[in-house]
Amino acid sequence: MPKQEGQADANRPRLSLHVPEPRFRPGDTVDFSYLTIPETGAQPRPDYTSAASETWPLCTDMIRVLGDDDLAHGPWDPRLSPDKLRELLRQMALVRAFDARMYRAQRQGKTSFYLKCTGEEATSVCATQALDFEDMIFPSYRQQGCLIARDYPVLEMVNQIYSNRADKLKGRQLPILYSAKSVNFFTISGNLATQLPQASGFAMASAIRGDSKIAAAWVGEGSSAEGDFHSALIFAAVYNAPAIFNVVNNQWAISSFSGFAGAERTSFAARAIGYGIAGLRVDGNDALAVYAAERWAADRARSNHGPTLIEFFTYRGEGHSTSDDPAVYRSAQEREEWPLGDPITRLKAHLIAIGEWSEEQHEAMDRALDEEVKEAQREAEKNGILGHGLHHPFHTMFEDVFEELPWNLEEQGRQAIRERQIKWPE
Ligand SMILES: Cc1ncc(C[n+]2csc(CCOP(=O)(O)OP(=O)(O)O)c2C)c(N)n1
Numbered sequence: 001m002p003k004q005e006g007q008a009d010a011n012r013p014r015l016s017l018h019v020p021e022p023r024f025r026p027g028d029t030v031d032f033s034y035l036t037i038p039e040t041g042a043q044p045r046p047d048y049t050s051a052a053s054e055t056w057p058l059c060t061d062m063i064r065v066l067g068d069d070d071l072a073h074g075p076w077d078p079r080l081s082p083d084k085l086r087e088l089l090r091q092m093a094l095v096r097a098f099d100a101r102m103y104r105a106q107r108q109g110k111t112s113f114y115l116k117c118t119g120e121e122a123t124s125v126c127a128t129q130a131l132d133f134e135d136m137i138f139p140s141y142r143q144q145g146c147l148i149a150r151d152y153p154v155l156e157m158v159n160q161i162y163s164n165r166a167d168k169l170k171g172r173q174l175p176i177l178y179s180a181k182s183v184n185f186f187t188i189s190g191n192l193a194t195q196l197p198q199a200s201g202f203a204m205a206s207a208i209r210g211d212s213k214i215a216a217a218w219v220g221e222g223s224s225a226e227g228d229f230h231s232a233l234i235f236a237a238v239y240n241a242p243a244i245f246n247v248v249n250n251q252w253a254i255s256s257f258s259g260f261a262g263a264e265r266t267s268f269a270a271r272a273i274g275y276g277i278a279g280l281r282v283d284g285n286d287a288l289a290v291y292a293a294e295r296w297a298a299d300r301a302r303s304n305h306g307p308t309l310i311e312f313f314t315y316r317g318e319g320h321s322t323s324d325d326p327a328v329y330r331s332a333q334e335r336e337e338w339p340l341g342d343p344i345t346r347l348k349a350h351l352i353a354i355g356e357w358s359e360e361q362h363e364a365m366d367r368a369l370d371e372e373v374k375e376a377q378r379e380a381e382k383n384g385i386l387g388h389g390l391h392h393p394f395h396t397m398f399e400d401v402f403e404e405l406p407w408n409l410e411e412q413g414r415q416a417i418r419e420r421q422i423k424w425p426e
Contacts, residue, residue: 020257020259020260020264021259022257022259022330024330024331024333024334025329025330025331026327026328026329026330026331026332027331028331028333029331029333030331030333030334030336030337031337032337032338032339035339036062037062037064037339037340038061038062038064039064040064040065040066040067040068040073040074041064041065041067041072041073041074041075041076041077042064042074043058043061043062043063043064043074043075043076044057044058044075045074045075045076045292045296046058048296048297048299048300048303048305049300049303049305050278052272052276052277052278052279052306053276055272055278055279055280055308056272056273056279058269058279058280058281059267059269059270059272059273059279059280059281059311060266060267060269060270060281061281062281062282062283062313063076063280063281063282063283063289063292063293064076064283064286064289065077065078065283065286065288065289065292066283066286066287066288066289066346066347066350069353070346070349070350070352070353071350071353071354072288072350076288076289076292076293077288077292078130078288078291078292078295080288080291082351082354082356084129085287085347085350085351085356086351086356086357087129088122088125088126088129088287088291088347089287089344089347089348089351089357089365090365090369091121091125091129091145091148091149092121092122092125092126092145092287092343092344092347093344093365093366093369094148094154094369094372094373095117095121095124095125095144095145095148096118096121096344097366097369097370097372097373098144098148098154098157098373099114099116099117099118099144100116100370101370101373101374101377102114102116102158102161103116103322105161105162105377105385106322107322109386109387110162110381110385110386111161111162111163111175111385111386112175112386113174113175113176113321113322113323114161114175114176114321114322115141115142115176115320115321115322116317116318116319116321117142117143117144117145118316118317118318119250119285119314119315119316119317119318119335119338119342119343120142120145120248120250120284120312120314120315120316120317120343121145121343121344122284122285122286122287122290122312122314122343122347123145123218123246123248123284123290123312123314124139124142124143124144124145124146124148124149124218125145125146125148125149125287126149126287126288126290126291126294127146127216127218127246127290127291127294127312128145128146128149128150128216129149129291130290130291130292130294130295130298131214131216131294131298132213132214132298133150133183133184134184134212134213135184135213135214135215135216135298136184136186136199136202136206136213136214136215136216137150137183137184137185137186137216137217137218138186138195138196138198138199138202138215138216138217138218139185139186139188139195139217139218140188140192140195140218140219140220140223140248141176141177141188141190142218142220142248142250143188143218144157144176144178146185146218147178147180147183147185150180150183150184150185151183152180152182152183152185153376154372154373154376155376155379155380156168156180157178157376158376158377158379158380159380159383160173160175160176160178161175161176162175162380162381162383162384162385162386163175163386163391164380164383164384164385164388164390164391165383165384165390165391165392166380166383166384167383167391167392170392170396170397170400171391171392172397173187173188174190176188177189177190186198186199186202192219192220192222192223192226193219193223193224193226193227193228193229193232194228195217195218195219196217196219196228196229196231196232196233196245197228197231197232197235198217199215199216199217199232199243199245200215200231200232200233200235200236200241200243201235202215202243203215203236203241203242203243203301203307204235204236204239204241206242207239207241207242207304212302214242214243214244214298214301214302215241215242215243215244216243216244216246216294216298217232217243217244217245217246218246218248219245219246219247219248220247220248220249220250220253221247221248221249221250221251221253221258221261221263221268221311222252222253222254222256222258222260222261223253224247224261224268224271225260225261225262232245233245233271233275233277233307233309234275236275236277236306236307237275237276237277237306237307240304240305240306240307241301241306241307242301242302242304242306242307243301243307244294244297244298244301244307244308244310245307245308245309245310246294246310246312247268247269247309247310247311247312248284248312248314249263249268249284249311249312249313249314250284250314250315250316251314251315251316251334252316252320252326252330254320254324255320255324255326255328255329255330257330267281267311268281268309268311269281269309269310269311271309272308272309275309277306277307277308277309278297278300278305278306278307278308278309279308279309279310279311280293280296280297280308280309280310280311281310281311281313282310282311282312282313283313283340284312284313284314284340284343285314285315285338285340285341285342285343285346286340286343286346287343287346287347288347288350290312290343293310294310296308297310313340314340314343315334315335315338315340317335317342318335348362394416394417395413395414395416395417397416398410398412398413
């Protein structure tokens with residue numbers, strides 16, 4: 001009923017909604033001084049067996065190790081050997097070289113789709129390196145670094161991107177939605193956030209079996225607004241499941257900024273508080289901080305001290321994918337002004353500062369990595385690229401799902417063959 005003059009609530013303020021709006025739009029001058037970037041090395045490191053409540057201050061702070069002086073500081077320094085640091089650097093640089101080539105391949109029409117992770121390499125490579133090989137990875141689509149960190153062959157990745165006859169997934173997944181059982185990398189789903197409850201389920205099953213494998217899931221901050229996030233965390237919290245939930249806060253979800261997923265209210269790590277589990281907010285462009293935080297959470301999960309929610313604070317350096325043009329919705333200056341720098345540049349500078357690396361070695365490594373990717377690409381192209389017809393035969397799309405093919409699908413398979421005039425295999 002319409003309100004009448006003189007009704008009791010006539011003087012009350014009109015209700016209104018807040019619609020988040022990003023600070024900077026195309027052409028705007030970017031100033032990130034509103035972000036609080038805590039001092040490097042100043043964050044306490046509770047023991048991984050501590051009560052979850054001890055981590056709560058770390059949910060709004062930010063764990064940082066690599067300082068402006070390029071040296072490692074504070075209790076979160078994982079004290080890795082120079083060999084290990086060089087391995088992390090090489091793998092992050094390989095991811096970047098791979099991204100550059102595959103992006104170009106899409107522009108050349110060799111694949112329909114590609115998606116880079118520029119600037120976020122540490123969040124996948126260094127986090128995976130902190131896990132055991134047996135631990136199950138539940139990735140989203142921007143975690144190619146997890147595969148690289150587990151030495152999955154680049155050739156297989158290119159075959160999948162080309163959906164060619166050597167593609168192990170037989171062209172049934174969108175390019176980049178990998179599945180790699182051999183390296184304990186769960187199939188990527190295009191339906192965002194479904195990997196989170198799956199990770200909780202895996203972790204619970206692992207515990208029920210008395211196994212020692214834990215689960216580590218990755219999700220974008222945008223996707224963390226999905227209901228699956230809650231289902232996954234409540235299950236993990238209630239049963240103290242050995243799982244790690246990595247929220248990669250790269251500030252953008254295609255053209256929606258993080259405010260639409262709740263970033264204006266609190267940090268993503270702070271959601272851990274509501275579940276009563278451990279939470280860590282980490283400088284995602286600091287390779288050492290990422291490694292240390294993930295290792296802490298892995299040790300915690302493996303020793304039955306419960307799940308951890310980690311927020312990696314980072315920045316999506318480029319467009320969402322080859323189908324996106326970020327210039328129409330955000331300021332190009334954002335990437336240059338990003339106060340946490342670039343993960344590869346920072347680790348390289350650290351290795352140089354401790355006398356374990358040089359500009360010359362870095363350039364030689366980049367050249368070798370580019371050659372390695374180029375060689376894998378050349379090899380993959382022998383198996384076909386988009387439009388060359390060297391894909392798995394169409395009728396095979398009806399296989400591998402049912403033990404016995406239902407009559408209607410068999411009919412569709414035959415129809416596909418008739419239309420393409422190809423032989424139905426006996
Ligand atoms: C359930 C679901 N909703 C929407 C989409 C469409 N979609 C694909 S990517 C994307 C943005 C996700 O952003 P974020 O989770 O922040 O990850 P990022 O791309 O930044 O790594 C959206 C909305 C989808 N694939 N699945």
